[in-house]
Amino acid sequence: MSLYLKYRPADFKNLVWQTFVKETLQKAIENNKTVWAYLFCWPRWTGKTSSARIFAKAINCENPINGNPCLECSICLDFAQEKLIDIIEIDAASNTWVDNIREIIEKAQFSPTKTKYKIYIIDEVHMLSKWAFNALLKILEEPPSHVKFILATTETHKVPETIISRCQRYDFKRISNTDIKNRLEYIAWAENIRFDDKAIEYVVKNSWWWLRNAISLFEQLITNDEINYEHIVKKLEIVDENIIESFLNKLLEKDQTAIEIFEKNIEDWKNIKLFFKELLFYTKAKSLNELRLNNDITKYIDILDILDDTYSKTKNSLDENTTFLIGILKILNWYNNKIIHTQNNIQTINTWNTSNTRQAEPTKNKVEKHENNVKDTISHDDVFDIFWDEPSTDSQTNNQVDSNTSNTNSTRFDTNTFKIKLKENWAKWWLVLAIPAAEIELYWDTLSIWTKTKIHRWQFENVDNQNIICKALTEMWIQNPKIKLN
Ligand SMILES: [Zn+2]
Known part of the structure; x- marks a missing residue:
């Protein structure tokens, strides 16, 4: 029974x-x-x-x-x-x-x-x-x-x-979390089941005020007459609360190493959906706490909004992990959006109206570009670019030899045209998004790529993606193109 x-x-x-x-x-x-x-x-x-x-x-x-x-x-x-x-x-x-x-x-x-x-x-x-x-x-x-x-x-x-x-x-009122907790503790006591507070709290939190849910989840998580948080973390492949806490802090501080924690979770085969759910719960609790202390919770509301939105989007997503990563990127990118939002609205319209006649931007030198990448792996403009399908404007710079590098075989690569060609070849847009985040150079027929994160590297390692890249390069008049991942 x-x-x-x-x-x-x-x-x-x-x-x-x-x-x-x-x-x-x-x-x-x-x-x-x-x-x-x-x-x-x-x-x-x-x-x-x-x-x-x-x-x-x-x-x-x-x-x-x-x-x-x-x-x-x-x-x-x-x-x-x-x-x-x-x-x-x-x-x-x-x-x-x-x-x-x-x-x-x-x-x-x-x-x-x-x-x-x-x-x-x-x-x-x-x-x-x-x-x-x-x-x-x-x-x-x-x-x-x-x-x-x-x-x-x-x-x-x-x-x-x-x-x-x-x-x-x-x-009647809803059964409170305290009542559910008391009931679980009573059952544990009556059944001789050892438990720790964190485990019970986890069950209560995930039962949505429904006692029946709570008791069934509780029952599922019992191993050898014991229910403890450490076991739950292992059994459900969830992420420990300490990691969630530090992850949220990184998001609040716009620290890009948040991406590394996310990747590590994927590598460790953690259940990313549960990770996000936990993050959502944790952020909610934290924001309510801040509110009680009369602190400003704007940041939390924005993060919760994006998390909630991302979570619901995963229902129709082809690849949940990608959808979640997009959510994280949105949060990391959020300040930029917020600050230059008004400015950008105007600029965007101008860009669209004048893009054909707009003067090509001067070629950035390689060193400077590299420094930018280190500072801001995926800048707001890069993401923006892809979302808005901005037409290529610097075709003049195409094939221009980079004077600031001693390697004269290296050719400055026209990433805008490359992105357009990728899209024409039905590249998944996540591959397209990986382009501005990587350092890419063309040496004769070899496309040399440096990536900073594993997520991006996977995009270039994927055989289907490589075929699309080669096809795009061929359409850019590069014969028998090769790809070199550094
Ligand atoms: Zn009776």
């Missing part, structure tokens, strides 16, 4: 959440002051039917203790074995009930067979048909003394006002 089923609460004592509702209901039973109709309004995923079942059982229990079902009397035992026909559970959302639900409600007029009260638990009551609502209303207007209704809904606004006004209403 799964832990979830095993630890499904059978009485109020084990219902560790919804304290207010729970105590009020228990008091009502204790003082014999239950009413004929209850409306439980609850958000999704609150472990809802448990409360209704316990309450129905407690109302009928022969020896309730402080409003709590005894779990020992014949009523409690029959209920546990699903033999009690006087407690009727109806899921109004399920089609199987639609045809006969009216009839079932009308049968409420008949006395119960064994219990004090015939109890109807109608879940998702807002889904009832008009006819069923009418039948229900008729009974609620003149309820037989032996009947009680527990109506439950996740969409209170869809329940007719005439019904709501005849019920005692309870608004």
Whole structure:
């Protein structure tokens, strides 16, 4: 039996959440002051039917203790074995009930067979048909003394006002993370499972306030009667929180070595999707913390925005790792964007209108270009260039011998034309993006390439990409081109 089923609460004592509702209901039973109709309004995923079942059982229990079902009397035992026909559970959302639900409600007029009260638990009551609502209303207007209704809904606004006004209403809250944590610790204790706080926290964080999720995840992560964070890191191939922390700091500082951490994770076969999810959670927690301290959280909001956007994009992505890397690049590039955003809007328009007549930029000398690359492996303009497909403007510089280098065989390579030719040959745009990030020179028929990151190197090592590169070079009048990766 799964832990979830095993630890499904059978009485109020084990219902560790919804304290207010729970105590009020228990008091009502204790003082014999239950009413004929209850409306439980609850958000999704609150472990809802448990409360209704316990309450129905407690109302009928022969020896309730402080409003709590005894779990020992014949009523409690029959209920546990699903033999009690006087407690009727109806899921109004399920089609199987639609045809006969009216009839079932009308049968409420008949006395119960064994219990004090015939109890109807109608879940998702807002889904009832008009006819069923009418039948229900008729009974609620003149309820037989032996009947009680527990109506439950996740969409209170869809329940007719005439019904709501005849019920005692309870608004349930979402189960808090603390309650989920307490429950997991209780299960661990009852099952003799050793645990550490970080492991429990990890499970709680990934359960989205849904206790059922939490307990199943918890169960999956138990190894040899133990659940600890170190095991989780290994088992799920997730990245340790310390690494996530330092990664976020690098992003905040625009430190490009963030890319190295990312690459290392790929090399170590870490689950990149989980890494991003963890990063998202961590950044969220951190930003809320900063907000509490009255600090500016603009940076965090921007990062969260990009992370969230990237995460949803991976659903339609051919290569998740690339999509995630683009997200990181966007974050690292973000300040530039932000600062020169307005300026760029104007410049872009000008570029588009005048690109054909724009004067070619003077050839940068090689040393200077190299220094730029070291400083800023992928500059904003490089990325910008590719996104906007800027037409080649410096064809005049094509094949111009670089005067600043002693190697006279080396030819300054026209990367703009090269990029266009690559695109015409259907190169994946990630290869195109790797071009400005690399140092590329042409020695007669050999394209010599220096890359700074492994991600970029892979692009040039890929055989398909190499074929496309050679084809592009051939179209640039280079016969039998060769590629040399340095
Ligand atoms: Zn009992």
